Amino acid sequence: MISWKEIDTVLFDMDGTLLDLHFDSYFWKQLVPERYADKEGLSRATVWSIIGPKLEEVAGTLEWYCFDYWSKELGMNILGMKKDITHKIQFRPHAEQLLKHLHASDKKIILATNTNRDGLNLKMDFIPFAQYFDELYSSHDFGHPKEEQAFWQNLSQNLDFDPTRTLFIDDSLEVLRSARTYGIKHLLAISQPDMTLPKVETGEFQAIDNFCDLLPIE
């Protein structure tokens, strides 16, 4: 699937790639609507017609991923609510095993997430995966999400990497397309970002089903 001899940098997305997207799906599709409905005196049946368009309006922008934006927009403590459900944060199957093998190899291992620093720290406090990475980047540091070319241009100014010798793994097809436009040669999607839901279509991208399929690192 991957010829490791052709790769010297591996870029990982976090949510839905290394970590089970269920934490975030549960948070946005269940917990937030329930609490918002209770707070505003709305029925559970109508609350999504209020929240859904708010989410759609900023899809693919940095606001979509910003806790402060949603705390203001919804009048709720988003970070505090996430802290209430940290027990739901978990690796996708064999993700840690792959990270350990890569860490022991000569490859550079980089995290590139659209989650802001609060979200990144929340997850690293619960699962200490920073030890496996050479660098961790949040798109909020650059002011542009991975969907935009400006993210990749900023990343290249901070990180010495050759796009033609880089593997990027992400569960977002829009983000993968952005990385491809920038020139990243080796791209993999995720066939089951949320382990409680069925597998998803990954369009023109080859998808990884089990991270063990990428082993051994040679």
Ligand SMILES: [Mg+2]
């Ligand atoms: Mg993701």
